Amino acid sequence: xxxxxxxxxxxxxxxxxxxxxxxxxxxxxxxxxxxxxxxxxxxxxxxxxxxxxxxxxxxxxxxxxxxxxxxxxxxxxxxxxxxxxxxxxxxxxxxxxxxxxxxxxxxxxxxxxxxxxxxxxxxxxxxxxxxxxxxxxxxxxxxxxxxxxxxxxxxxxxxxxxxxxxxxxxxxxxxxxxxxxxxxxxxxxxxxxxxxxxxxxxxxxxxxxxxxxxxxxxxxxxxxxxxxxxxxxxxxxxxxxxxxxxxxxxxxxxxxx
Amino acid sequence: xxxxxxxxxxxxxxxxxxxxxxxxxxxxxxxxxxxxxxxxxxxxxxxxxxxxxxxxxxxxxxxxxxxxxxxxxxxxxxxxxxxxxxxxxxxxxxxxxxxxxxxxxxxxxxxxxxxxxxxxxxxxxxxxxxxxxxxxxxxxxxxxxxxxxxxxxxxxxxxxxxxxxxxxxxxxxxxxxxxxxxxxxxxxxxxxxxxxxxxxxxxxxxxxxxxxxxxxxxxxxxxxxxxxxxxxxxxxxxxxxxxxxxxxxxxxxxxxxxxxxxxxxxxxxxxxxxxxxxxxxxxxxxxxxxxxxxxxxxxxxxxxxxxxxxxxxxxxxxxxxxxxxxxxxxxxxxxxxxxxxxxxxxxxxxxxxxxxxxxxxxxxxxxxxxxxxxxxxxxxxxxxxxxxxxxxxxxxxxxxxxxxxxxxxxxxxxxxxxxxxxxxxxxxxxxxxxxxxxxxxxxxxxxxxxxxxxxxxxxxxxxxxxxxxxxxxxxxxxxxxxxxxxxxxxxxxxxxxxxxxxxxxxxxxxxxxxxxxxxxxxxxxxxxxxxxxxxxxxxxxxxxxxxxxxxxxxxxxxxxxxxxxxxxxxxxxxxxxxxxxxxxxxxxxxxxxxxxxxxxxxxxxxxxxxxxxxxxxxxxxxxxxxxxxxxxxxxxxxxxxxxxxxxxxxxxxxx
Numbered sequence: 001x002x003x004x005x006x007x008x009x010x011x012x013x014x015x016x017x018x019x020x021x022x023x024x025x026x027x028x029x030x031x032x033x034x035x036x037x038x039x040x041x042x043x044x045x046x047x048x049x050x051x052x053x054x055x056x057x058x059x060x061x062x063x064x065x066x067x068x069x070x071x072x073x074x075x076x077x078x079x080x081x082x083x084x085x086x087x088x089x090x091x092x093x094x095x096x097x098x099x100x101x102x103x104x105x106x107x108x109x110x111x112x113x114x115x116x117x118x119x120x121x122x123x124x125x126x127x128x129x130x131x132x133x134x135x136x137x138x139x140x141x142x143x144x145x146x147x148x149x150x151x152x153x154x155x156x157x158x159x160x161x162x163x164x165x166x167x168x169x170x171x172x173x174x175x176x177x178x179x180x181x182x183x184x185x186x187x188x189x190x191x192x193x194x195x196x197x198x199x200x201x202x203x204x205x206x207x208x209x210x211x212x213x214x215x216x217x218x219x220x221x222x223x224x225x226x227x228x229x230x231x232x233x234x235x236x237x238x239x240x241x242x243x244x245x246x247x248x249x250x251x252x253x254x255x256x257x
Numbered sequence: 258x259x260x261x262x263x264x265x266x267x268x269x270x271x272x273x274x275x276x277x278x279x280x281x282x283x284x285x286x287x288x289x290x291x292x293x294x295x296x297x298x299x300x301x302x303x304x305x306x307x308x309x310x311x312x313x314x315x316x317x318x319x320x321x322x323x324x325x326x327x328x329x330x331x332x333x334x335x336x337x338x339x340x341x342x343x344x345x346x347x348x349x350x351x352x353x354x355x356x357x358x359x360x361x362x363x364x365x366x367x368x369x370x371x372x373x374x375x376x377x378x379x380x381x382x383x384x385x386x387x388x389x390x391x392x393x394x395x396x397x398x399x400x401x402x403x404x405x406x407x408x409x410x411x412x413x414x415x416x417x418x419x420x421x422x423x424x425x426x427x428x429x430x431x432x433x434x435x436x437x438x439x440x441x442x443x444x445x446x447x448x449x450x451x452x453x454x455x456x457x458x459x460x461x462x463x464x465x466x467x468x469x470x471x472x473x474x475x476x477x478x479x480x481x482x483x484x485x486x487x488x489x490x491x492x493x494x495x496x497x498x499x500x501x502x503x504x505x506x507x508x509x510x511x512x513x514x515x516x517x518x519x520x521x522x523x524x525x526x527x528x529x530x531x532x533x534x535x536x537x538x539x540x541x542x543x544x545x546x547x548x549x550x551x552x553x554x555x556x557x558x559x560x561x562x563x564x565x566x567x568x569x570x571x572x573x574x575x576x577x578x579x580x581x582x583x584x585x586x587x588x589x590x591x592x593x594x595x596x597x598x599x600x601x602x603x604x605x606x607x608x609x610x611x612x613x614x615x616x617x618x619x620x621x622x623x624x625x626x627x628x629x630x631x632x633x634x635x636x637x638x639x640x641x642x643x644x645x646x647x648x649x650x651x652x653x654x655x656x657x658x659x660x661x662x663x664x665x666x667x668x669x670x671x672x673x674x675x676x677x678x679x680x681x682x683x684x685x686x687x688x689x690x691x692x693x694x695x696x697x698x699x700x701x702x703x704x705x706x707x708x709x710x711x712x713x714x715x716x717x718x719x720x721x722x723x724x725x726x727x728x729x730x731x732x733x734x735x736x737x738x739x740x741x742x743x744x745x746x747x748x749x750x751x752x753x754x755x756x757x758x759x760x761x762x763x764x765x766x767x768x769x770x771x772x773x774x775x776x777x778x779x780x781x782x783x784x785x786x787x788x789x790x791x792x793x794x795x796x797x798x799x800x801x802x803x804x805x806x807x808x809x810x811x812x813x814x815x816x817x818x819x820x821x822x823x824x825x826x827x828x829x830x831x832x833x834x835x836x837x838x839x840x841x842x843x844x845x846x847x848x849x850x851x852x853x854x855x856x857x858x859x860x861x862x863x864x865x866x867x868x869x870x871x872x873x874x875x876x877x878x879x880x881x882x883x884x885x886x887x888x889x890x891x892x893x894x895x896x897x898x899x900x901x902x903x904x905x906x907x908x909x910x911x912x
Contacts, residue, residue: 246733
């Protein structure tokens with residue numbers, strides 16, 4: 001953990017051109033030779049708002065993994081969490097922070113880094129598929145909003161509507177309180193998550209039981225906080241599959257001793 | 258002593274007293290005064306009162322050894338208790354059963370006297386003698402330790418003439434001298450009729466002890482024929498302190514070397530001449546002896562090294578049945594050739610690509626006489642054809658080295674065989690063999706196994722495929738099914754070959770085994786190649802032999818009359834020296850005409866010299882009333898004949 005914290009601090013000092021190098025170097029240090037597999041715990045999605053500023057993204061990750069597990073077919077393999085894939089996802093969210101998440105083609109070009117990093121470790125699977133996207137953390141229903149840097153009733157300083165301008169002092173006093181943008185609930189976040197992976201045809205493969213291992217990391221994009229932007233979280237999802245899943249060993253009728 | 262033992266024997270100190278040719282009543286008590294007398298020998302003595310004799314002997318407490326020679330031992334021998342040792346030399350017993358009652362602490366030694374009585378030898382019980390054959394009875398050297406008692410019985414030594422005992426038997430025919438010339442500083446191998454002599458450089462020393470490098474004349478006389486040995490008077494007696502032994506020869510030679518001036522040379526101990534001589538008696542364990550001309554006796558030298566061909570041949574014959582039919586017939590299964598290439602990149606892991614060369618059609622039928630079968634190995638072909646494999650592990654230095662070595666070996670082989678045989682690699686050695694894959698579901702990859710040189714290597718690999726997860730999983734499934742199908746075809750091929758080996762090839766192998774056995778069993782009769790031989794180094798020039806002792810006890814002795822009769826009825830004077838040649842043992846004996854040893858079941862030739870140019874071969878004899886026998890002989894002229902011709906003539910006459 002300490003190692004991870006030090007590493008994250010260093011990340012902020014690097015410029016965007018070293019993103020791939022950053023990912024590779026991190027993979028070299030942190031990827032273990034042998035993978036560890038964990039069961040995904042069930043989690044109940046609440047309808048409360050998800051206060052990401054105080055709670056962090058850990059609970060959201062758990063909810064997303066639980067959703068993936070409930071979606072996937074348990075036969076022949078039950079979906080499990082892989083430490084190697086989780087580490088790769090984490091490194092990816094830290095290495096790539098920009099337009100790769102929006103552009104599928106750009107993301108496809110990054111795939112080879114995942115593959116090479118993955119090949120350093122010994123694991124029970126030999127195929128990986130990685131997707132990335134952003135999750136909106138605040139619900140503005142695609143309507144106008146504004147950012148008021150003066151501290152107010154909203155922690156995020158984001159309010160609905162248009163920012164009032166050219167008001168007199170008396171008008172400002174009579175002005176009603178601005179309406180802060182509501183934070184997404186857990187349910188809404190999960191729905192968003194499912195929609196994103198649906199667009200990337202992950203759901204159908206999960207339902208057919210193609211994947212057996214998953215690594216997920218969600219990281220709040222600090223560049224979208226305290227700005228006139230909707231706060232988002234970068235999500236990298238890496239799925240692992242067994243290539244020889246469908247192989248059946250048939251008995252040889254003549255084996256020379 | 259007819260009238261008692263003289264008084265003087267009681268006064269003069271005598272350690273060993275011998276009483277010979279007489280009769281005594283008892284041993285005089287005056288002998289008790291002779292405290293130095295420890296041994297008493299009775300030679301051809303008869304006893305008036307054996308009981309008194311035993312009692313009087315017991316009074317002579319100082320006597321430790323009592324010897325009976327050429328006489329009948331009285332039945333009261335068991336009453337003798339005071340001595341420590343009893344010797345019986347050419348004697349017999351009034352009652353042999355009394356021997357076993359002799360005090361057990363008394364040691365016994367019998368020479369030419371049978372002291373065996375059922376399960377007793379003397380006073381020693383030997384219950385575990387087992388099946389005693391006639392040979393055991395005739396040739397016993399049996400020693401039995403019973404508490405403190407030691408009993409020894411020796412066979413009667415053969416009666417030989419004095420000239421034989423002194424190794425001075427007269428030479429009738431001199432063996433052929435083989436003369437060869439070599440250079441003292443040049444190593445060479447010299448072959449004689451029965452030997453191969455390896456002469457290293459600087460093998461000769463002059464009389465002054467310096468290395469002689471000039472012209473050397475080697476004279477070799479070989480004594481490999483028992484008839485010629487007898488006629489040449491070869492020294493065949495080994496004199497020892499405990500008695501004389503007669504040699505039976507496994508091979509004998511006389512090696513001498515002279516310089517260009519005729520001076521005799523000596524061997525150089527720093528550069529010993531090695532001799533490989535035919536072994537005439539390979540079944541016997543021979544010792545190696547060198548002859549000392551000054552003492553006329555043989556000296557024991559280090560053992561020769563036998564070739565043991567017969568033993569090895571028997572081992573081969575015994576092992577023939579253990580050799581598989583493939584080995585005996587030279588049957589070969591030739592797989593396809595598989596060649597490995599690899600690509601390396603700093604970004605991608607190593608990729609392995611294979612190619613094949615060889616038969617592509619599956620084996621359908623094996624011809625009955627084919628010794629070489631080319632298999633199609635479809636599973637190996639599947640792995641190699643149009644497949645790129647990625648190594649699914651971190652590449653180590655050892656793996657890189659292995660791949661590099663394989664690449665080099667393949668390149669060398671391909672280059673050489675392409676040059677020699679053209680593009681077909683049917684005869685090229687297979688660098689990589691037994692290529693196969695096995696799915697490792699645990700690691701989600703394949704274990705690729707192949708044999709290279711003497712080792713088997715296992716590398717985790719995956720197929721180089723692209724596409725979505727569904728596409729890849731479907732391809733893997735289809736590929737593996739296809740591989741298993743090829744494996745089954747390969748199994749059928751192997752099964753057909755195994756069946757062929759078990760049925761058809763085994764028939765051919767039986768025939769081959771029979772042919773080899775027949776050839777080997779008759780092999781020693783053809784040529785010198787299978788001749789057994791002895792190897793030894795010549796530490797001394799002169800006569801050397803590889804011999805063992807001829808200890809067969811004769812069945813009896815005959816005494817020839819002074820005249821014999823030849824094939825024409827003319828009388829022949831019988832000389833004192835008669836020679837008996839024992840063909841099976843390659844031995845001969847020179848004895849006096851009145852003490853000729855005879856054997857019932859041994860091939861032998863008796864001969865004697867009539868004149869310098871005539872030999873008489875004894876064909877039989879007529880028993881005379883006086884106990885002598887009159888020999889019937891065949892005259893053989895040896896005038897103008899070579900030694901080999903003489904030997905041949907005598908052998909023919911002696912049949």
